[in-house]
Amino acid sequence: MMADFGLTRTDHKGVVLNEARVGAVSLAFTERTGGVSEPPFRSLNLGAHVGDDPAAVAENRRRALAALGCADLADRLLVPNQVHGDAVARVRAGDAAELARVRKEIAAGADAIVCTAPRVPVLLNFADCVPVILACDTGFAVVHSGWKGTIAAIAGKAARVLAETAGVSTGDLVAFVGPHITADAYEVSDELIGRFHARFGAVVPPEGATRLLDLGGCIRAALEEAGVSAARIVDPDLSTVRENDRFFSYRAEHGRCGRHGALAVLSA
Template structure:
C-alpha cells in the first residue's frame, strides 16, 4: 500500500516491501526559492546546488536513510531506454555506477543494500518496482513508455535477483493523467499500434499509465500487483511540480528507493 506520511515538513507518499522502502515526494518542505519552491530535487533546472543537496538530505532523512546521503545515486535522465544496474555498494562499484549514470539512464535496477536511488519528474511517470532482493526506479516519459522501459526494468530485476515477476510490487507515482495529456495524432497512432485502443482516453488524449501497466503485464507483473493512485501533477500543482502547468519553469519531485541491509 501507498501511504501519505508527513515527516516534519516533508510529505512522502511511501510504501515498504520487505527491506525496500520507496516513496514519491511532494513539493513542500524544502529550502529552494521560487520558481523551484520548495522541495526541488532536480539539479538541472537552474536551482542553487546547495539547496538541492539539502532537499535531497531531507528526503532521505524522511525515509530513514539520511546516513546514506553520500551513496545517493541520481542519474542524468535523457528520455531514453537504458537500464543501469547497481550490484555493489563498495567504493569502486559506486564510482563506476556514477560514471554510467552521468552518461544517461532512465531506469536503475539496484541489488545493493544501503544504496538509495533517486529519479526526478514533473509530469512524466515515476515507477518503482520492488522485490525481496532489489528494486528498480524508472522514469517513463512518452518516449520511455513507448519503448517499454518499465517492462525492461522488470525483466532486468527478475534476471539479476532470480525473483519471479509474479511476486513483484509495482507503484506508479504522480503524473500527468490521461484526460490532461493532449498529444499529436501521430503519437496517438503510435501508442495505439503498440498498446491497443485502450491507451487513447479521447481525441488526442494519451493514457501513459495504461501503456505502462500493459508493458509490465507483458513482463510478468500481474495487474493486481501494480498500484496507481492516479495522482495528477497538473490538477494538484500545489502538491507536485508540473512542467505543463508551470509553463516549463519549475522544480522536480522524485521517486526514491533504498533497500536496507
C-alpha cells in the same frame, strides 16, 4: 489498488512522502513541500539541472533521504542523467569501486536503475513524466517513463532486469506508479496517438478518436506484458496537473519549476 500493498501519505516534519515498504525495500514519491528552494522551485526541488541553487538542492535531497530513514547515506546516493531513453543500469554491490562504475555509467545517461545492493539509495526526478518503482524482497528498480520511455516499454524492461538480477519471477514484483500528467491533461498529436495505438492496441484509442494520451495505462500494459500481475500494480491516479499544489508540473507551470522524486533504498 490491491489490498496488501499501497502508498501511505506521511508528513515527516514538512517533507511529505507517499511511501511503502516491500520486504527490505523502503520507497517513496516525494511532494513539493518541506524544502528550502525559492520560487519558482519552491520548495522541495530535488532536480539539480533546473536552475536552482545547488546548495538548496543538496539540502532538499538530504531532507528527502532523512524522511525515508537514510539520512546517513547521502554520499552513496545515485541520481542518473535522465535522457528519455530505455537504458537500465544495474547496481549489484555497494563498494566504492562499484559505485564509481555505476556513477560513470549513469552520467552518460540512464532512465532506470535496478539495485540489489543494500544501503545505496536511488533518486530519479520528475515534473509530469511517469515515475515507476518496482520492488521485491531483495531489490528494486526506479524508472523514469516519459512518452519516449513509455512507448519503448522501459518499465517492462526494468521489471525483467530486476527479476533477473534479484533471482525472482516478474510475478513476484510489486509496481508503484507515481504522480504524473494523467490523460485528462495530456493532449498530444494525432500522429503520436497513432504510434501508441499501434504499440498498445486497445489501451489507446486509434488516431482521430482522441488526442488525450494515457501514459499510466500504457505503462500498466507494459508491466503486465513483462509478467507483473495487474493485482500487484499500485496506481493511485496522482495527477501533477490536477494536484499542482502537491507536485511539480512542467506543463502547468509553463516549463519553469522544480522536480519531485521517486526514491528507494534497500536495508542492510
